[in-house]
Amino acid sequence: xxxxxxxxxxxxxxxxxxxxxxxxxxxxxxxxxxxxxxxxxxxxxxxxxxxxxxxxxxxxxxxxxxxxxxxxxxxxxxxxxxxxxxxxxxxxxxxxxxxxxxxxxxxxxxxxxxxxxxxxxxxxxxxxxxxxxxxxxxxxxxxxxxxxxxxxxxxxxxxxxxxxxxxxxxxxxxxxxxxxxxxxxxxxxxxxxxxxxxxxxxxxx
Amino acid sequence: xxxxxxxxxxxxxxxxxxxxxxxxxxxxxxxxxxxxxxxxxxxxxxxxxxxxxxxxxxxxxxxxxxxxxxxxxxxxxxxxxxxxxxxxxxxxxxxxxxxxxxxxxxxxxxxxxxxxxxxxxxxxxxxxxxxxxxxxxxxxxxxxxxxxxxxxxxxxxxxxxxxxxxxxxxxxxxxxxxxxxxxxxxxxxxxxxxxxxxxxxxxxx
Numbered sequence: 001x002x003x004x005x006x007x008x009x010x011x012x013x014x015x016x017x018x019x020x021x022x023x024x025x026x027x028x029x030x031x032x033x034x035x036x037x038x039x040x041x042x043x044x045x046x047x048x049x050x051x052x053x054x055x056x057x058x059x060x061x062x063x064x065x066x067x068x069x070x071x072x073x074x075x076x077x078x079x080x081x082x083x084x085x086x087x088x089x090x091x092x093x094x095x096x097x098x099x100x101x102x103x104x105x106x107x108x109x110x111x112x113x114x115x116x117x118x119x120x121x122x123x124x125x126x127x128x129x130x131x132x133x134x135x136x137x138x139x140x141x142x143x144x145x146x147x148x149x150x151x152x153x154x155x156x157x158x159x160x161x162x163x164x165x166x167x168x169x170x171x172x173x174x175x176x177x178x179x180x181x182x183x184x185x186x187x188x189x190x191x192x193x194x195x196x197x198x199x200x201x202x203x204x205x
Numbered sequence: 206x207x208x209x210x211x212x213x214x215x216x217x218x219x220x221x222x223x224x225x226x227x228x229x230x231x232x233x234x235x236x237x238x239x240x241x242x243x244x245x246x247x248x249x250x251x252x253x254x255x256x257x258x259x260x261x262x263x264x265x266x267x268x269x270x271x272x273x274x275x276x277x278x279x280x281x282x283x284x285x286x287x288x289x290x291x292x293x294x295x296x297x298x299x300x301x302x303x304x305x306x307x308x309x310x311x312x313x314x315x316x317x318x319x320x321x322x323x324x325x326x327x328x329x330x331x332x333x334x335x336x337x338x339x340x341x342x343x344x345x346x347x348x349x350x351x352x353x354x355x356x357x358x359x360x361x362x363x364x365x366x367x368x369x370x371x372x373x374x375x376x377x378x379x380x381x382x383x384x385x386x387x388x389x390x391x392x393x394x395x396x397x398x399x400x401x402x403x404x405x406x407x408x409x410x
Contacts, residue, residue, distance in 0.1 A: 052306065052346055064295060068302040068309075075298035089283060090269060097276035101257065103309040104273070128333035141257055 001079045002061040003028040013166030014069040015056040020195050021073045025080050070099040098160035109134035111167040114174030139181045146183035157194040165191040169200040206284045207266040208233040218371030219274040220261040225400050226278045230285045275304040303365035314339035316372040319379030344386045351388035362399040370396040374405040
């Protein structure tokens with residue numbers, strides 16, 4: 001497909017998902033670093049592209065805009081005809097189910113708590129306690145799944161792995177204890193290896 | 206497609222989405238009322254079907270299970286070849302983007318605040334204040350979109366409308382003032398009419 005623009009931030013798991021998917025699929029892109037902490041998603045220029053004021057967004061060669069990390073991942077994989085999207089409708093629906101679970105349950109707890117601790121500078125007592133409970137429930141579900149499976153997308157790396165690894169590997173910054181989830185820890189390494197990215201904390205995007 | 210089982214609750218917008226989609230598509234189903242307040246998604250029997258312990262789930266005729274409301278909606282529409290899923294990849298990606306926005310931003314604020322007020326019995330002071338802020342930001346984005354469009358799925362009812370209306374029409378129970386969003390109010394009526402369901406509060410599922 002034609003070269004795209006990705007508006008994203010290197011500190012945002014949602015944005016890295018799109019970057020990693022484009023890299024894996026061999027899609028050429030320009031990365032436009034966009035700093036949410038400096039309000040760069042709230043400028044008139046950005047809101048004209050995307051009224052929701054969130055990153056990542058992708059701008060296609062003809063100027064049309066796509067929003068929402070997981071919707072963009074699905075679009076990119078479909079555009080290049082990747083086998084990351086199964087031709088079996090049930091398998092595809094299971095895979096998309098993981099993406100929705102990630103955005104609804106996992107990201108909304110782990111990523112949010114990480115943001116409030118690391119970037120908003122809130123102390124634990126000022127953070128909604130359900131974020132810790134739900135984030136740990138997310139990690140427990142992943143730990144149990146990985147007892148029987150190597151990946152979330154099946155027997156090999158899939159879109160759910162890319163989506164889920166983004167904030168899971170940063171979960172320590174949210175106050176979650178990844179050492180309590182050894183299967184998850186090994187899976188993070190498998191996904192990082194498959195994506196060709198260094199362990200979290202050692203990379204420069 | 207063959208008859209399916211929907212495990213759901215009449216008080217859950219996520220479950221009603223799947224019911225309305227099946228009704229709209231003419232898909233036959235058995236509705237298995239499942240009471241989360243009584244712990245019916247935490248029984249060994251339910252967890253054997255779905256380890257995440259959430260409703261809705263759909264059980265296909267052959268016993269295979271699908272999870273996550275929006276993934277199920279996409280699957281059902283695809284199975285019957287509905288034009289609710291555009292054949293244009295960009296239009297489809299925009300539509301799926303709304304579904305992810307609903308689950309990540311809208312449901313995670315409006316539905317969560319409604320649950321905590323109505324079912325968990327929490328008072329406003331005990332509820333994370335960002336839920337009110339983000340829920341109102343969701344309603345503002347919808348209000349602005351509906352200034353220029355009749356629906357979220359395009360010029361006619363689409364899957365994003367079904368997904369978004371579920372908790373939007375219940376938002377009053379979460380402490381949101383729907384009268385402040387007149388375009389949203391009119392859109393709710395349009396969607397209810399298109400789905401053939403009575404206004405919220407008058408229905409018996």
